[in-house]
Amino acid sequence: MFTQLWLNKMLFMLELLVAEHMFVTSRKRKEGYVPRVVFSYMVCILVAFFFPILAYNAFYASFLFLVLFVVTVLFMKFCYDESWLTVLFCCFAAFTVKEIAYAISQLIVASSSFFIGGGDYASPVKDMLIGSYGNSSVQITSIFYFLSDLTFYSVVYLVFGLLFAERLKKEETLHLQNISFFLYAFLIEISVIILNAVVVYHSREAFDQVYYVIFMVFMAFGCITSLVLQFNMLRNEQLRDEILLFSYLLGEKEKQYLASKESVDIINQKCHDLKHMVKSWRHGRGIDDQELKDIEKAISIYDSVVKTGNETLDVILTEKSLICSHYGIRLTCLAEAERLNFIRDTDLYILFGNILDNAIEAVRKIEIPEKRVIALNIKRVNEMLVVNVRNYYEGKIIMEGGLPVTGKEDTNFHGFGMKSIRRIVEQYDGSLSLDTDNGLFKVNILFPSM
Secondary structure, three states: OOEHHHHHHHHHHHHHHHHHHHHHOOOOEOOOHHHHHHHHHHHHHHHHHHOOOOOOOHHHHHHHHHHHHHHHHHHHHHHEOOOHHHHHHHHHHHHHHHHHHHHHHHHHHHHHHHHHOOOOOOHHHHHHHHHHHOOOEOOHHHHHHHHHHHHHHHHHHHHHHHHHHHHHHOOOOOOOOOHHHHHHHHHHHHHHHHHHHHHHHHHHHOOOHHHHHHHHHHHHHHHHHHHHHHHHHHHHHHHHHHHHHHHHHHHHHHHHHHHHHHHHHHHHHHHHHHHHHHHHHHOOOOOOHHHHHHHHHHHHHHHHOOOOOOHHHHHHHHHHHHHHHHOOOEEEEEEOHHHHOOOOHHHHHHHHHHHHHHHHHHHOOOOOHHHOEEEEEEEEEOOEEEEEEEEEOOOOOOEEOOEEOOOOOOHHHHHHHHHHHHHHHHHOOOEEEEEEEOOEEEEEEEEEOO
16 A cells, blocks of 8 residues: 555645745635634645556656645635635645656656666665655665655745745735736646656666656756746736726826816805805895705805814815715714724725715716615614615616726726725725615625724
8 A cells, every 4th residue: 555656745745834824825815714714734644645546657646746736726715715816826836846856856866876887786775766656665775765755845935935935925915916927827737737747657677777867957948947937927907907006096186186176166056145145145135045045055065174083084075075066965973983993094085985986976867866875874883883874876886806897998907996905904904895786886895893
């Protein structure tokens, strides 16, 4: 039962789990993380232990190692609260580093005979290189092979952990959207597993030291190149998001200017009306009831000034209230806003500015006066801070990835508004859910009590 291939699959699983832990440990963890990790690692090791070895050939060995890799990916997703793309990125990177360590360790052992034995291989050294896929029982040389591997792998993991895994710790979220990257990474992994198995089984029949060394050099170089490309693709995705964010912020500044201009225009219009009324009174004309109502309506604009206990939210609500008043939209607010002080002013402005802008845009299309309403409610429930926004809408809303698909032409630019809402909510460990129910759009945000 305990053949060389059996030992190899156990080592494969252990080496892969260590490498994956190195890359995913900085990711967002799920509740009950420690029990999840302990359970996952135990199951992974048991799967490796009991996975049957039905044949000793390159095809079955490749299938075996691919299955073990897939099992680790599933359990990494079970332990970490990240997207599938993020989990796959970390696992592919970990697998690549593991294969780099394997290639370097094989290369060092294979090259050692040039200095030790003048190019002639001793049987134990040969067994260390190509015996790991065999059906012979575990020998004492296998223990030596394991100890030498431990040294080589430790050094490689340390170096590549510092060069690559440490980069991920600086990134709160990995913005990965390019599916073609994962197809590329998967093909690289399949190629490495199959080619390595084919070379090892071929070498068992006719071992060529030079051929084996050259293959391991190319394998190490290819895996290093693949890892660099993986992280370059990640950086390109981040640069793309930064460009979109910059464009979005420019758009937000323009929107803020237009909103402020609109608010000033509304006030100027009311002041202009009052000025003409006062001028007519000065010439001795009396004031009728309709004019008194117009005066009340003009003065009521100052009722739009909102006091919630949070200055930033006051600015947002005052600005949006003026716009709502101009379009005949009723904006209601019940807010324990002082509890929002843990959110930075800029984030708070973007968060509620986007939510209310979307609501105003939807409600403006509604003709029925009773439905031209936006309701904002902020309150504490138990240990959570709950934010609810309700507004009516017309038409059909299509949801994709938990967010509504924008109906505007520039999907990158305008879709970024909803993404920025979700990003800010997650930045403060909150959760966002959106519901569409009988023409009523609901934004529900939960923040842990700060």
